[in-house]
Amino acid sequence: MSPFYTAAKHMLRTPDGPSVGYMCEFVPVELIVAVGATPYRMCTGLQETTFSAEEYLPQTFCPLIKSTMGAYGEKPPFDLVVIPATCDGRKHLGELYSDDVNVHMMDVPITGETVHARMLWMKEVQRLRKALQSTFDKKITAKGLKRAILEENGRRELMAQLLEQRKGDLTLSGSDLMLVALMSRYMDVDRWSKAVNVLIASGSKRKTRKEGRTDRSGPRILLTGAPVILPNWKIPLLIEESGGALVLDSLCSGTRTMWQTAEPSGWSIQEMMIAMADRQMMSLCPCQIPFDAAWARIRTVIEDFQIDGIIHHVLQSCHPFGVEATLMRRRMEELDVPLLSLETDYSQEDVEQLRTRIEAFIEMLEGRSNR
Amino acid sequence: MALYSAGIDIGSTYTKCAITDGENILGHSTLQTGAGAQKAADTAMSEALAMAGLDREQIGAVLTTGYGRRIIKEADSNISEISANARGAAWFGKELGTIGTIIDIGGQDTKVIALKEDGAVRDFLMNDKCAAGTGRFLEVIARSLGATIDDLGEMSLRAKGGIDISATCTVFARSEVASMLSKGIEPEEIAHALHRAIAKRSGVMARKVGLREQVFFDGGPARNIGMRKALESELGMKLVSPDKPQIVTAIGASLLARERKEGGQ
Numbered sequence: 076m077s078p079f080y081t082a083a084k085h086m087l088r089t090p091d092g093p094s095v096g097y098m099c100e101f102v103p104v105e106l107i108v109a110v111g112a113t114p115y116r117m118c119t120g121l122q123e124t125t126f127s128a129e130e131y132l133p134q135t136f137c138p139l140i141k142s143t144m145g146a147y148g149e150k151p152p153f154d155l156v157v158i159p160a161t162c163d164g165r166k167h168l169g170e171l172y173s174d175d176v177n178v179h180m181m182d183v184p185i186t187g188e189t190v191h192a193r194m195l196w197m198k199e200v201q202r203l204r205k206a207l208q209s210t211f212d213k214k215i216t217a218k219g220l221k222r223a224i225l226e227e228n229g230r231r232e233l234m235a236q237l238l239e240q241r242k243g244d245l246t247l248s249g250s251d252l253m254l255v256a257l258m259s260r261y262m263d264v265d266r267w268s269k270a271v272n273v274l275i276a277s278g279s280k281r282k283t284r285k286e287g288r289t290d291r292s293g294p295r296i297l298l299t300g301a302p303v304i305l306p307n308w309k310i311p312l313l314i315e316e317s318g319g320a321l322v323l324d325s326l327c328s329g330t331r332t333m334w335q336t337a338e339p340s341g342w343s344i345q346e347m348m349i350a351m352a353d354r355q356m357m358s359l360c361p362c363q364i365p366f367d368a369a370w371a372r373i374r375t376v377i378e379d380f381q382i383d384g385i386i387h388h389v390l391q392s393c394h395p396f397g398v399e400a401t402l403m404r405r406r407m408e409e410l411d412v413p414l415l416s417l418e419t420d421y422s423q424e425d426v427e428q429l430r431t432r433i434e435a436f437i438e439m440l441e442g443r444s445n446r
Numbered sequence: 447m448a449l450y451s452a453g454i455d456i457g458s459t460y461t462k463c464a465i466t467d468g469e470n471i472l473g474h475s476t477l478q479t480g481a482g483a484q485k486a487a488d489t490a491m492s493e494a495l496a497m498a499g500l501d502r503e504q505i506g507a508v509l510t511t512g513y514g515r516r517i518i519k520e521a522d523s524n525i526s527e528i529s530a531n532a533r534g535a536a537w538f539g540k541e542l543g544t545i546g547t548i549i550d551i552g553g554q555d556t557k558v559i560a561l562k563e564d565g566a567v568r569d570f571l572m573n574d575k576c577a578a579g580t581g582r583f584l585e586v587i588a589r590s591l592g593a594t595i596d597d598l599g600e601m602s603l604r605a606k607g608g609i610d611i612s613a614t615c616t617v618f619a620r621s622e623v624a625s626m627l628s629k630g631i632e633p634e635e636i637a638h639a640l641h642r643a644i645a646k647r648s649g650v651m652a653r654k655v656g657l658r659e660q661v662f663f664d665g666g667p668a669r670n671i672g673m674r675k676a677l678e679s680e681l682g683m684k685l686v687s688p689d690k691p692q693i694v695t696a697i698g699a700s701l702l703a704r705e706r707k708e709g710g711q
Binding site for chain 2: 428434435439443
């Protein structure tokens with residue numbers, strides 16, 4: 076894990092050379108790579124920078140948006156900032172930046188499952204390509220894009236292998252898994268892939284020797300909801316400290332969509348654009364309705380990974396994830412899988428209150444399995 | 447030899463201790479937590495021992511719960527107050543009839559716990575991190591009315607009703623109360639409105655978890671008759687409580703201490 080810990084220490088160091096700051100997993104990073112720039116995910120988890128952002132943003136705004144605004148100030152150091160207009164926070168952050176910075180907003184269709192939505196999104200991905208080409212005054216070629224797609228697919232295939240190992244006893248803690256996923260946005264693909272290959276190899280060795288770790292034998296937890304970004308690591312750590320086996324997350328900062336590859340029907344620019352757009356459209360974010368696609372994924376995960384209980388993370392003032400908690404609660408009654416919904420922000424002051432809830436939830440799950 | 451066990455519930459405001467032999471409550475105590483959880487736990491334990499007529503050496507198992515549960519030295523183990531409260535309520539269920547739902551208003555938390563038929567926790571909900579609608583809220587407002595928390599219940603029963611407190615934040619409610627007082631509104635009316643405001647919040651939580659009879663009301667504020675009436679009218683059902691609703695969680699912890707010891711954990 077040490078390459079990931081090292082990368083985590085430096086994650087706030089923005090890239091040298093041509094770079095594109097982006098927010099949110101709707102952005103197909105392959106286009107950025109294909110134009111010769113380094114993609115950098117701007118979402119931050121710092122508590123201290125939320126205060127300075129209150130100079131520009133309402134105090135009750137989402138902590139992730141406040142933290143990001145505070146971390147980079149009014150002029151983030153990128154050649155281009157790409158922000159999908161998903162939630163209110165991202166929309167208005169883009170607006171605030173646009174006076175001083177080169178900002179490209181992407182129009183994300185809210186109703187995600189219609190033909191019209193798909194067409195709109197295709198056009199948006201085309202428009203991003205044009206914006207990148209004009210910013211860097213360089214054409215994105217079919218050859219360059221193919222290379223970028225294959226590289227990103229390779230990364231995602233490795234992630235899928237790592238996830239496959241979560242199906243039985245855990246050989247890697249859940250918080251480490253989340254760190255590996257998060258660091259895929261901050262490490263170059265070769266370094267990241269090499270380190271993940273090491274984890275996969277040691278995982279399969281342990282699996283064949285049946286060396287699941289006993290300290291990870293508690294109730295199997297799936298973490299869903301709002302993104303968890305370093306250093307705001309309290310939720311995964313509390314789950315593990317309370318005796319939960321954190322099997323998997325379904326967060327956009329983690330592994331929610333990282334198992335999906337883009338599979339173009341051919342290698343023309345057009346076919347590649349379609350494949351990328353279709354994959355990103357499956358971001359499973361509650362800023363889009365209906366909830367069906369996201370729920371289908373959660374259901375599959377519950378079954379495939381033998382999940383005993385779900386912990387749903389809501390960031391204060393993030394209404395999409397707040398409502399998602401209710402939608403999940405309704406659907407989960409049929410499945411008889413308990414749900415704990417936690418609302419919090421980036422502060423540490425509620426750690427003990429969160430701990431009580433998480434411990435009680437794990438005690439409740441243990442009670443179920445003892446009967 | 448009989449196995450005596452102690453449960454210590456170190457809450458944000460009060461520390462409670464109960465000593466049981468599995469069948470009977472032999473001793474109990476309630477005192478303010480104050481600044482030192484360890485000291486409060488020690489004193490609560492000595493007082494409960496004195497009531498039980500036992501020595502510390504005779505206690506075979508100690509389990510702590512509540513916010514201070516992890517920092518107490520003499521505990522054999524600890525458990526969340528949700529599990530301990532559920533265990534305590536289920537024990538009272540033998541006498542009061544099977545408990546379906548617990549509403550616990552504590553010093554800084556309000557909890558609603560749904561129980562299965564066998565007394566295990568089915569689901570639970572706790573209020574968010576602010577103190578709105580908790581015992582602390584009652585205490586702060588009582589002070590602005592120049593009353594104690596124990597007076598509030600009786601006061602509110604004398605009210606005609608029809609006044610609402612809209613603020614749910616403790617700090618804002620306090621200023622709302624101040625402005626009501628300056629308008630000449632009677633403290634009785636304010637006390638009544640206050641209980642209704644808390645009942646409404648707790649009612650939302652209870653319905654979210656799902657109400658099943660019987661509904662067991664515990665925690666310190668369950669002693670407040672005004673609070674109880676307001677909650678009963680909000681939920682449209684009768685609530686049951688034991689004599690000392692503030693020590694239910696400590697009793698549960700004591701029973702669990704015993705079960706863990708006997709289970710060899």
